[in-house]
Amino acid sequence: MIGVLVAVSSSVTVLAGRDPRDFDAPAPGAWDWGFAIDIVPFMVEGLVVTIQATLLGITIALVLGLVLAILRRSPRRLISWPVATFIEVIRSTPLLIQLFFLFFVLPDVTDGSIQFSPLTTGVIGLAIHYGTYTSESYRAGIENVATGQWEGATAINLSTTQTWRHVVLPQAVPTVIPALGNYVVAMFKDAPLLTAITVGELLAQAKALQGVWFRGMEPFTVAGVLFLVVSIPAAIGVRHLETRYGYERE
């Protein structure tokens, strides 16, 4: 009974605002330009949610990645080892499974006392997944800081915190900015997965239209085009970052 309820509730997507039935019916058969253009604002509503999730997710991922990278370098095995394992497990398993853990398993094991909203769950899932990726970039940046810098910091009697804060990170972080930029674009490409946990983003809007009108071609094509309109300029921007910061590496 509960299983059926959960199945039903998870198949009903929370939509952002407008009703998917609120359009003129597309002409049967071939591609309908009128319908394709009509649905654009409806699809953009979804795109905005996708972008929001990405921006929130990457903000947390950038901080989380730095924390993971620092913990992984801890001299204490009891800290560094579990962190390294966590990073490896998250990186080599599907984001979808991780989202299901947060959305379905977490409320189950806590008897419902921890249950985030779909969007919050999605943002946390994206942030954790990409936090492990960004941590690897930070790690590369940190390892490129010369050993002499650490020795120098010890010699002038800086504490561990001071060394990280004033010596290592200011040198490590700028070199990894282009790599981090790539993860913004990559996360945006993964954000449509949130449709699986009922977030009303771009793909969910397309599916809602398909459900009402039994037409896949216009909604999913518009979704693809809108997606490219954002992702291609973003990717080009990141490449500019690469050429700009690229010289400073090595």
Next chain:
Amino acid sequence: MPLLDTDGWAKILGGAEVTVRLVFLSALLGTVIGVLGGVASGARVRPLRWLVRIYVELFRGVSALILLFWAAFALPQIFGINLSTTQAAVLALGTNMGAYATELARGAIQAVGRGQTEAAIAINLSFYQRIRHVILPQAFITMLPPYGNLLIEVLKASALVSLLPGVNDITREAQVMRINRGRIGESSFDIFMAALIVYLVLAQVISFAVRAAELRLSKGMDVGRATRRMVK
């Protein structure tokens, strides 16, 4: 094996078989596209190069999941053809991987020294001979480590097909079991943990296989794992 009973594991492992088949077919398509695209990226004919650029930007720029839904629901309507969910999934995952693989192959081919091309021309090898016997054997080795990561990305992306009807991969089997968990008496934690472990094992198998391949292919070559080992 703990977590699930025999029946549960049988379902998850049955799903693993579907996942492996899906990843294999997608990777096959992606690799063929990647090698052809990588070679074409260095072609003299400009329109060919442009065509490859456009393909790469489009298929790398779009989300794998959107591509998957487009292949399953838009493509058949637009062209009036029938595609099974598996075919649509292989098409989407394969062309998506192909865009990334093209970039990998392009980089690896460029990394092969110019002298190699010049020497091949000097000893009068044809274009095909040059690519097949001189450039690619070296480029493959440089390509392998990032190619292994790409394969793991495809494995992870294969879980997306569980959102379409008709392909019972690991994730879908797990989802179905979760919905029926009251009746079959498993907890959602155990179900998804089992799925997670199977993915983890598959990813380790891929990365081990790629490392072994790199070691084998790079024997007697100037690049790659075997050489690095000797230098040490």
